[in-house]
Amino acid sequence: MATYDSLGTAYARTRRPDPRIAARIHAALGDGITNVLNVGAGTGSYEPPQTVLAVEPSRVMLDQRPPGAAPGVRAVAEHLPLRDGAVDAAMALLTVHHWSDPAAGIRELRRVARRRVVVLTWDQDVFRERFWLVREYLPEAAAFDDTRAVPAGRLADLLGGARQETVPVPHDCADGFAAAYWRRPHAYLDPRVRAGISLFAQTGEDVIAPGLARLADDLTSGRWHTRHAGLLALDAADMGYRLVVAEL
Numbered sequence: 001m002a003t004y005d006s007l008g009t010a011y012a013r014t015r016r017p018d019p020r021i022a023a024r025i026h027a028a029l030g031d032g033i034t035n036v037l038n039v040g041a042g043t044g045s046y047e048p049p050q051t052v053l054a055v056e057p058s059r060v061m062l063d064q065r066p067p068g069a070a071p072g073v074r075a076v077a078e079h080l081p082l083r084d085g086a087v088d089a090a091m092a093l094l095t096v097h098h099w100s101d102p103a104a105g106i107r108e109l110r111r112v113a114r115r116r117v118v119v120l121t122w123d124q125d126v127f128r129e130r131f132w133l134v135r136e137y138l139p140e141a142a143a144f145d146d147t148r149a150v151p152a153g154r155l156a157d158l159l160g161g162a163r164q165e166t167v168p169v170p171h172d173c174a175d176g177f178a179a180a181y182w183r184r185p186h187a188y189l190d191p192r193v194r195a196g197i198s199l200f201a202q203t204g205e206d207v208i209a210p211g212l213a214r215l216a217d218d219l220t221s222g223r224w225h226t227r228h229a230g231l232l233a234l235d236a237a238d239m240g241y242r243l244v245v246a247e248l
């Protein structure tokens with residue numbers, strides 16, 4: 001069973017595309033692209049209208065794709081069911097860290113795309129340092145991410161060269177990924193929010209419970225707000241998210 005057949009049952013509830021991040025992804029895909037492949041597509045967030053196919057191993061995720069979305073096929077990045085050069089562009093968003101063999105998956109993206117590959121991922125060093133939740137409360141979750149994060153520089157090398165773009169996270173980000181609630185700390189105490197974030201589900205609720213209890217205390221006492229007053233004045237923050245864009 002694909003991991004997201006169990007993790008993804010409520011994904012669409014908290015993981016909706018954020019329009020500002022969508023604009024960045026669509027700009028990276030560029031003009032003149034007439035067909036796009038989405039790999040690790042999940043429920044279809046961020047797919048531009050030119051999307052012709054979504055590749056996704058989890059049936060549960062495919063079943064949450066909205067009506068009218070591009071067709072989805074059950075497959076993995078490491079073995080794409082497409083011929084060489086089948087699409088103008090391939091994108092893989094917040095998914096590479098789940099792949100069993102990222103090098104093979106990136107090789108496949110390069111094989112099937114003619115012009116461009118766009119990957120959204122995060123820089124684990126920046127994430128660890130800037131995202132107060134993992135730094136101060138959940139070091140176990142940070143350690144888990146150390147085991148699966150694929151460095152943007154490695155992705156760029158695998159892509160045969162790529163540029164990296166910082167993707168700031170808006171304070172009211174609509175897509176509930178790990179650091180999305182950096183200015184809304186109470187959200188992390190909500191099990192429905194955590195259910196949409198693999199970092200929590202895969203680290204384990206028992207392991208993160210003590211850190212979340214400390215966060216709850218600090219929110220009640222006002223300690224969190226005193227310590228993070230600087231964050232409350234920001235509209236967007238760099239939490240390490242990066243677009244890696246390769247021209248082929």
Ligand SMILES: C[S@@+](CC[C@H](N)C(=O)[O-])C[C@H]1O[C@@H](n2cnc3c(N)ncnc32)[C@H](O)[C@@H]1O
Binds near residue numbers: 004042044055061095
């Ligand atoms: C965090 S979700 C991201 C989904 C979507 N791209 C988005 O931005 O909302 C990660 C997705 O990667 C998929 N995935 C896991 N292993 C994969 C693999 N080997 N090849 C392709 N996708 C995979 C999961 O099933 C899941 O749907």
